[in-house]
Amino acid sequence: MLSLNWITINKRLLEAATLINATPLETFTNILHIITSTGVITEDDLATINKSLQYSDDQLQLLVQSILHIYKKASLIVMKPVTLQKDLENKLKLNSEKSEVFVKVWTDVTKRDFGDLDRRKKLDGVAWSLNLNTHSSSNPPGSQILKPIARLQLSMSDFENKHSEETTLELDAQGLVEIYKTLESVQNKLDSVNNVKS
Structure with missing residues (x-):
């Protein structure tokens, strides 16, 4: 088991990263926006998400719970967006497209919640x-x-x-x-x- 400072990487999370990479960017972005606006994913949200994906229930749960888990762990730390993106790509094996979207959403929410950290x-x-x-x-x-x-x-x-x-x-x-x-x-x-x- 490989451990980062802010998240523990295990086989299941790496399986989820493969699913995340296979998920269309628009769907991934929608899941992130649901998580950042409400903090939870409802059954209706899951049904809507899966209409375009056609994943099994286990795959859908793994996908959504893993994105939620990664986001919550990232929200507990303060780091540079570049560092977060490198961790997502190098350690979690997310592709650059998904890591860029994740970091953009994470940065926007952090600025909204904590203000501009540069000031x-x-x-x-x-x-x-x-x-x-x-x-x-x-x-x-x-x-x-x-x-x-x-x-x-x-x-x-x-x-x-x-x-x-x-x-x-x-x-x-x-x-x-x-x-x-x-x-x-x-x-x-x-x-x-x-x-x-x-």
Whole structure:
């Protein structure tokens, strides 16, 4: 059994690659679009797909489940489209026509879901300070309340380190709690993705 970083190649998957290569490009593209729009293939979808193919039930199941499996595995990773295409062609033995369509659909969905990765920024550093502001809105004259304000400074740059910028956030206690909860939620999602990959 040959193992890539993002998918395990076995005899059954290689059989599926042969079926994928034999499937007309339009049908393959339609299957990918169904998968990316709904995430599932219904019985009606299977019947429609098989009208043009005339595959046995086992072959049809192998074809559709394998495309779904490859797509889901590819969706769990971040890699360059060129690398994905090379893996599809060299390791899975998909022909160039099918791998190009797969990579185009995968790239379009990734951009839709995550935005243009070329414009993303990486976090280079975080600095913080705590300030106490005086607040005297509804208190008796002469009495002041100290209100803690956290100041977070985020240093960011693009992935090629050509442009850098700093963003400063001023947060009260409620704002800090919201940021903490959001970061905790992000960490939980990352942990669940890492558990699926292993």
